[in-house]
Amino acid sequence: MIELKARLIDISAGARYVLLNSRDADELGIHPHDRVRVQKGPKMATAIADTTNTYIQSGEIGIFSDLKSEMEISGNEKVRLSLTSMPESITYLRKKMEGAALTREEIHSIVQDIVSHNLSELEIAGFLISQQCKGLSLDEVEYLTRAMVKTGETIDFERPVFDKHSIGGVPGNKVSLLIVPIIAASGLLIPKTSSRAITSPSGTADTMSVLAHVTFTAAELKEIVSRVGGAIVWGGALNIAPADDIMIRVEYPLSLDPRTQMLASIMAKKIAVGAKYVVIDIPVGHGTKVSDPEEARRLSKEFIDLSERLSVVTRCAITYGAQPIGYAVGPALEAKEAIEALINPDAAATSLVEKSTAIAGMLLEMAGLAKRNVGQDVAKDVLTSGRALAKMKQIIEAQGGNPDPSSIDYGIGEHRTQIEAPSDGYITHVDNSTIVAIARTAGAPIDKGAGVIVHAKRGHKVKRGEPIMEIVAERTTKLSDALSLALRLKPMTVEGMLLNQFPEY
């Protein structure tokens, strides 16, 4: 045990880190990544040590910001430091790496240590990669889900809660902005928590943030939903299943997305808001996360089996995802498309209306508000009658936005350019990942007004020189970057008339 003078390092390292002078570390037998115990008066925490020859002098200890706030260290005071043993959960990580099954208690201990910032990103990656490599049994996925719920906040609405979730992968998927008001207008509760985009041009939270606030506490969400029946908020601010938010930070740079973790994360977020009836949207097709229907069916079965163990009734919607939903991609463009579809569904993109009402219909059937196979008709009715629009106005107002659709300022980018069809023919392919890349290059989701509008979808007949796509940006530099990317990558394929012979045209 030695006493060192605290020196603040105002960098968030994602876990509790301290920085020691190499000489002091040698003295204590501490190697980089070793666990240390830091004490200040009665306060105590374990942290992970790193070493330096120069930045921190001997006799000092660098305190990164996560530990600083937790231990209320203000700098220059003395803290005591000693080597300590690893958290027990590391033994369980290793057990999983070797392929053994983990118990309920072991999985809870890992998740608890993730949430308490006791595990480094390296160690969390170890857990996720070993899930990917060795898999988890359904028992283990259940334990993981329950542990993720338990280590965060939960909301009890004291009434059955309905919810939907998309596993993602298809651009322009603004369906929640139609589904939530349809369900809420039908008298059901639907507290939709959603994410911000990480690799896509717009998450549902990004799209909704064009219309209203999306950052609320759990108590505020409960109040809003109890009052108007529905809400679309950003899940990250709620502290529900916070382990997921931490794990995503590690998954992203490694492009990791172990299926078992995805199952647990999605279900944990639903259970934390008390959902009893859930529809999972699984988009299938080239460029989505699930490329073939067989895999989608397997995944559906896993969702349903897991849900049963958690006393949640889940149905899965295997949906067409090989091209964008609707025409708009990007936060403001998508918000506008969704609101316009609520105002005038008949003029809206068929793919958007069909998908939204199909999923809403499943929820209505589960609620007993529609007979089997007529849920979509009932949902369409709620939509065309204007009740969904009226409900959306209430939701937007409850979330502090402008509820008058005629005066919404979407803030759509002022700089636009068209892509024209290079020849007469039919659109045979609209490439999801290329559309995503162009929309992001144009500035989405950071520039909310940026994105892409596809004017033609697969199967449409186009004439040479006819606009097939439009790029929208807030800044001219981004517009020209996105345009050159589009001209290089060719997001849409136009094929000549000869292809007409294939059945699909």
Place this chain on the structure above:
Amino acid sequence: MIELKARLIDISAGARYVLLNSRDADELGIHPHDRVRVQKGPKMATAIADTTNTYIQSGEIGIFSDLKSEMEISGNEKVRLSLTSMPESITYLRKKMEGAALTREEIHSIVQDIVSHNLSELEIAGFLISQQCKGLSLDEVEYLTRAMVKTGETIDFERPVFDKHSIGGVPGNKVSLLIVPIIAASGLLIPKTSSRAITSPSGTADTMSVLAHVTFTAAELKEIVSRVGGAIVWGGALNIAPADDIMIRVEYPLSLDPRTQMLASIMAKKIAVGAKYVVIDIPVGHGTKVSDPEEARRLSKEFIDLSERLSVVTRCAITYGAQPIGYAVGPALEAKEAIEALINPDAAATSLVEKSTAIAGMLLEMAGLAKRNVGQDVAKDVLTSGRALAKMKQIIEAQGGNPDPSSIDYGIGEHRTQIEAPSDGYITHVDNSTIVAIARTAGAPIDKGAGVIVHAKRGHKVKRGEPIMEIVAERTTKLSDALSLALRLKPMTVEGMLLNQFPEY
């Protein structure tokens, strides 16, 4: 692309890192862990971005020390920054995570990016964990070995080179300090590169550093070995197979040691010094890395199969490793025991002399200097004749140490305490990992004079109150810490006379 003012952060992050203000990062669409291109005049490098709200102001860029030295950034100058794509090797990491086989080029690209600090510790962990989970084929291990050799320095001695290596796990294993002089005294070349302790009380490099310098360049090693036939140096300074040193930094905190990586790392270090004949020491028994002989045989076969592909002749020595080799554990104590064994082998610990001459004998047989099965006799002859001692003096002198055994100052700790037998009986167990923990608590390997001397080994008859173990330390605080640990953990088991009936006593 934006221009930012460089601000130095004097912390080595193990890879090229930059720190951006979150606002600038958002502006550029950069997430933590994204790859960025940093340019200063004509100089250019890719780095990994992290973000902060406070430490780095908007318009600034924090440059960690790895990138600072590489790009010669002195602070306050302008550097240009843009988002760039990931190195291609990340695709291959992912391919391995999914269990696919990698090609020669793919593995080379991963290793090259590790050595060039293009991969973060997270990504390197991804490679190592997926090796552990999915395994590598012999083809892949061969590619990995060759890539590790190619991405570092190599030494060409222009004569056949002999070498030995222990996979580790048994304390007190100072055999290289006998084997190297025996082999060199026999007229063969043996440029022994060795490691410093990470989790043990003394690596061979730590032990040798008590007697002489161990930090040399490849050119210096070549000069020494060409002149006196042998050397025992620290491998870390030589830049041979540097990928290994980087990967060890990731393996250590995760307690990872994938067998395929171990095979490749060991063979790469041997091939880099031009070894053509190699003996691998595989200690077996409770508390070592390999607990049963069957596993040791499998591992031996892997070493031999891999070596054949690399045109190296390898034999494996499966050795008894269930208790320390000799009596001393800790750098200075082990150095003294080795030198005394060279001076008077008859008085030395049987385990030390037998193991050293057995391995040396295998090398002599491989060299054709002894007939099959008589190598050990020839090696013992070199040892007892004093020729090994004379050679060790030359080696120590060539490495800048004091070559006069009678006047060596080992610097053994002045503080000592004895552990006594609690009853009459036989020693039935000497626990490797407990001995290691006590020696490290006493200060080894940082305090070179600290360690443990076991006075009695398994099977020895002891009387109540007789000293069975001694703890040595440079500092009284460490001595008392180590003593209380010893009293708590009981490193040696003394059983009553009844156990006498078992064949082993």
